[in-house]
Structure formats: structure tokens, C-alpha cells
Amino acid sequence: MSLPQPDDLTSLVVRTDFSSDVAWEAVRAAVDSCDEYPQATYVSDRTYAGATVSALVDVDAAAAEEHKVAYLFLADEVTMAHTEHPLLAVDLYDEPGRTFRVPPLYFADISANLSISNMDFADFADAVDAAGVYRGFGKD
Template sequence: MPLPQPDDLTSLVLRTDFGDEGAWDAVKAALDAAGEYRHATYVSQLRFAGVGVQTLLAEEDAADEDDQIVYMFLADAVTMNDPAHPLLAVDLSDEPGRTFRVTARWFPDISANLSIANMDFADFADAADGSGTFRGFDEG
């Protein structure tokens, strides 16, 4: 079964942790408050409970080319339990399986640039800090 498709000019945010409904609501609220426009297509389907990156890559590889997506964001256990709710960004195309984390503050910038192919996944992943989290581009 192909992965869900994001709405036009938004990014797919796929919930994989179902332990705390309030945390999921907080993640969505933080993402929605971070930008002026809607940047996320939220998917909360139990079939994705606990699913890992490799399983998602295999599912994406099996999909028809027209149904494939280039990247996605996971709301996993780390996202739900960390007060900053950092999503796990996952490359599904250029470097399948490459990941980095992103907080709500930077999600709209990344989503907008990736959804219009203005920048590549690697541009953001390469700028992640030592913890693997994107916190903006170094202005120095």
C-alpha cells in the first residue's frame, strides 16, 4: 500500500507513536503556530504505529512511481516525548533513509523549500548540528 500523499504545497507528517493523544495534539499545534500558512498534511493511522524508516522505505519502493513521495516527517516517540517536539525528517529519494530532526520553529521553512523543490533534503541535513537537529543555517 503506498504511503499517504501530502496535500499540495504541504509536507507529510506521519504519526508513528500512539501513546499520548495530548502529545500528538501539542505537536500539531506547535507546527500550525510556527508558520503563517498551512505546511503539514497530518496522517494518524494505526497501521503506522511503531513503523521504522526502513519499513517506510520498503513501502515507498514498492509503490508505483506516480505514488512515490520524495521526503516525509515522522512524529515518533522522540517527537512525542521531547518538549520541543522535533520531527524526524526522512529522505525517500536522493539518499533514501537519510534523516535529521527539526523543531517546529524551522518546519515551515523546510517544508516550503522542499515542497517547491527550491532546496534539496541534503541542504538541510548537511546543516544539522552535532545532535542531528536542524536549527537554521549558520549566519557566521
């Protein structure tokens, strides 16, 4: 088994919480409204219901090299329940399992830079605030 591949120049957003279709649509709308170009490949497959970061790291590690994914974003319980809908960014390549939260407002910047390898996951993870949320550079 391997993770789905994102569309060209987009990032995977994997739904792991299926408690509310309304919340899922709100997350998608928030992400899509932040850029004129598509930035996300959405995966809403119950195969991933309740999937943990550790499990996804293991799935990616076991995948053939051509099917590995460097990073992804999870729409988990916190994403769905919180009014700001912060996605959980997950590193699968440099420091597998490293995470931080990102509100949809900043998703496009991260997705664009990671999808073209302009910046590394750590560049964003190292710029989070005290709560572990990325809100832009120099805003901690």
C-alpha cells in the same frame, strides 16, 4: 501499499507513536503556529504505529512512480516525549533513509522549500548541529 500523498504545497507528517493524544495535539499546534499557511498534511493512522524508517523507505520504494513520496516527517517516540517535539525528517528519494531532527519552529522553512523543490533534503541534512538537529543555517 503506498504512503498517503500530501496536500498541495505541504509535507507529510506521519504519526508513528500513539502513546499520547495530548502530545500529538501539541506537535500539531506547534507546527501549525509557525506559519500562517498550512505546511503539513497530518496522518494519524494506526497502520503506521511503530513504523521504522527502513519500513517506510521500503513501502515508498515499492510504490508505483506516481505514488512515491520524496520525503516525510515522523512524529515518533522522541517527538512525542521531548519537550521541543522534534520531528524526524526522512529522505525517501535522493538518499533513502537519511534522517535528521527538526523542531517545529523550523518545519515551515523546510516544508516550503522542499515542497516546491527550491532546495534538496541534503541542503538541510548537511546543516544539522552536532546532535543531528536542524536549527537553521549557520547555527551548528
